[in-house]
Amino acid sequence: MAVSKRRIWGWMAFDWASQPFYTLGLTFIFGPYFAAVAAEYYLGAGMDEKTADAEAQSLWFMGQTIAGLFIAFTAPFLGAFADSSGRKIPWIAFFSVVYVLTTALLWGLTPDGSSLFFILAIFFIGFVAAESALNFVNAILPSLGTQSEVGRISGAGAAFGYSGGVTALFIMLLLLAENEEGVTLLGNAPLFGLDPEQREGTRSVGPFIAVWYAIFIMPFFWWVKDDPNAPKKSTALSAVAGELWTTLKNVYRRKSLFNFLIGSMLYRDALNVLYTAGGVYAALVLDWEIIEIGVFGIIAAISAAITTWLSGLADQRFGPKPVITTMVCVLIAVSAIIVGMSRxxxxxxxxxxxxxxxxxxxxxxxxxxxxxxxxxYTSSRSMMVRHTHPDRPSEAFGLFALSGKATAFIATAMVTAFTNLTGNTQLGYLPVIILFLLGLFLLRWVNKDGDRAEWSAS
Known part of the structure; x- marks a missing residue:
């Protein structure tokens, strides 16, 4: 059955609406600002500069670790429940409300660090909401096209999202986020009379993310609906748990899926560290200011939008596995440079x-x-579609989330441990290289066409 273009555009609207959380919040504006405030907080507590930087980085990763564990162990169950009920949209709406409320509260991180730990908790509650909503949105992907088409749709959606991230970052840098001199990239004071001394222009990133999402998520809820004819099963706790347990046991018997979930667990965790740490690394190792980090973010996001769109076309022609393998090799090389470089x-x-x-x-x-x-990212979710049973997409992408987050505590804990042991920020990223290599090794046992047809026939 043909899928309406409005439904596909509505699905892609989620990427446009949510991407600023990752671009502005996690990586290029709020993350580096949090690191700078945390480092000043620890300096005020009597630590030397190098130790304070390492503690700031460790605190940020601790928050990510806890949030990642929560997502990992709730996503499969929530997915199984959604599949049994036949409803995903109410879950997406619920997590959207949590997302908007928590990101708006990020305004409260003042330069004195008085609310440091409260805001850390608030940020990662928002992170849990964003990732949980994304899991359900990803579960809609198999219904948008054929197996060969979903790679292109996945790539187009991600590229559209990165374009939204670039646009939002431009607005923040030009009009709101200030540097140490108290001016934006245009050389003016932040809009609306925001006080540069209190970093109100930079702190406005939280409310900005909230408003952006609230506006641009609307097409998703207008055009993407649950299928009223979706198969429904019992939503009793015991029944849902039984369905999930059966699926988990089947994973071990599906060699391609098992190796894909474990392999992607490793390389996606490593990638998440790079995403999260990009701005923090620039702030702590290279001494960049928020404006410089923001320009860096624009360049990275534009590159992501273009490359992701092209990778979607490559995925449609060659399949997702060659795309993933090639790009993981690129990320290994980049990680080696990050470890080996300082000012x-x-x-x-x-x-x-x-x-x-x-x-x-x-x-x-x-x-x-x-x-x-x-x-x-986009080719991995395309590969997951090739391993997904048509009747249980939310559960499948819950497992995908589990594989992406279950070792989040290992990846971030390893970075934290290496940072503390060496007392060196860049050497803390050595575990990232190891995780990429292990993930790449496991991909050799992943069937390039997945095992969906074989499993469905069995």
Missing amino acids: EQIFGIPLAEGSQLPDIVFYICGMCIGGAGGAV
Whole structure:
């Protein structure tokens, strides 16, 4: 049955509406601002600068670890419940309300760090809401086209989302987010009389994300509806748990799916660390200010939009596996550069004082992370479609979320441990390379066409 273009555009509207949380919140505006405030907080507590930076990075990753664990162990059950009830939209609406409320509260992170731990908790509650809503939105993807078409649709949706992230970032940098001199990228004070001394322009990123989402999510709820004819089963707790347990046991018997879930668990966790840490690394290692990090974010997001769209076309022609393999190799190379570079040297080669080479190299790394990361994300969900039973898509993508978050505590904990053990911010990223390599190794046992047809026939 043909799918209306409005339904596809409505589905893609979610990416446009939600992407600023990741672009502005997690990576390029709020994340670095939080790191800077946290570092100042620890400096005020008597730590030296290097230790304070490491503690700030550890605190940020601790929040991500806790949120990731919560998502990992709730997503499969929520997905199974949604499939049994035949309804996804009410869940997306609920998590959307939580998302808007929590992001609006990010305004409360003042430069003195008095609300540091409260805002950390609020941010990652919003992160849980954003990721939980995304799981249900991803579960709609199999209904939007054939197996060969969903790769292109997935890529187009992600590219549309990155375009939204770029647009939102432009607005923040030009009109609101201020640098240390108290002016925006245009050289003006922040709009609406916001006080640069209290970093109100930068702090407005939270309310901005909330308003953006509230406006642009509307086409999704207008045009994307639950299928009234979807098969329904008992939603009793025991029945839902039984369905989920049966699915989990079947995973072990499906070699391609099992290796894909474990492999993607590793490389997606590594990628999430790069996404989360990009702005923090720039702030703590390269001493960049918010405006510089924002420009870096624009370049990375534009690269992501273009590469993700192209990867969707490549996915439709060659399938998702070659796209994933190629892009993970790119991310391994980038991670090695990040570990081997600081303001003073690159792979042990000293640099002249004031050298701009680290900045240039990191801009290139940002383009690669944005482009390769976007391609890995969109082709991975396309590959998941090839392993998804048509009657249980939410449960399947709940497992996909579990595989993406279950070891989030390992990835971030390893980065935290390496950072604390070495006392060096960039050496803390060594585990990222290991995770990418392990994920790449497991992909060799993943069937490029998935196992959906074989499993459905069995």
